[in-house]
Amino acid sequence: MNQRGFGLIEILLVLVVVAIGGYFLMQYVGSSARTVEKLQQERPIDRSRLAADRATLATLQGLVRNYQAEKGQWPPDKAAVLGLLMAPPRLQCAGNDFEYDPASGTLGLTVTDDARC
Numbered sequence: 001m002n003q004r005g006f007g008l009i010e011i012l013l014v015l016v017v018v019a020i021g022g023y024f025l026m027q028y029v030g031s032s033a034r035t036v037e038k039l040q041q042e043r044p045i046d047r048s049r050l051a052a053d054r055a056t057l058a059t060l061q062g063l064v065r066n067y068q069a070e071k072g073q074w075p076p077d078k079a080a081v082l083g084l085l086m087a088p089p090r091l092q093c094a095g096n097d098f099e100y101d102p103a104s105g106t107l108g109l110t111v112t113d114d115a116r117c
Contacts, residue, residue, distance in 0.1 A: 048092075049092035049093050049117050050093055050112070050114055050117045052091075052092045053091045053109055053111075056089050056090070057098055057107055057108075060081065060085070060098065061106075063081075063084045064081060064105050064107065065105070074102055074103075074104070074105035075102065075105070077100070078099075078100040081107075091109075092117075093109075093116070094117070096109055097110045098110070
């Protein structure tokens with residue numbers, strides 16, 4: 001009796017291996033989806049954009065302090081502050097800009113919230 005084909009045990013063994021592989025694949029896909037959701041909630045890119053804007057503002061604040069040290073007064077307006085730069089500052093957050101108070105020489109960002117960045 002020379003029969004050709006697969007036996008019941010062989011078919012069941014293949015089904016078990018495929019089921020285990022499918023289980024591990026679903027676990028991987030599920031954990032990847034949770035990781036992506038977690039990253040989107042934490043918004044690390046937006047935080048880094050806002051941190052870059054804060055660093056740009058700190059550099060600009062240093063230029064304003066140097067101006068005050070040399071001239072003995074704060075720059076009169078925002079245009080004078082921009083005149084201290086070679087080019088306008090490139091802020092990373094969309095729609096972000098800086099505000100200047102000529103009375104105290106302080107600078108501030110208009111967008112300070114990570115969620116708006």
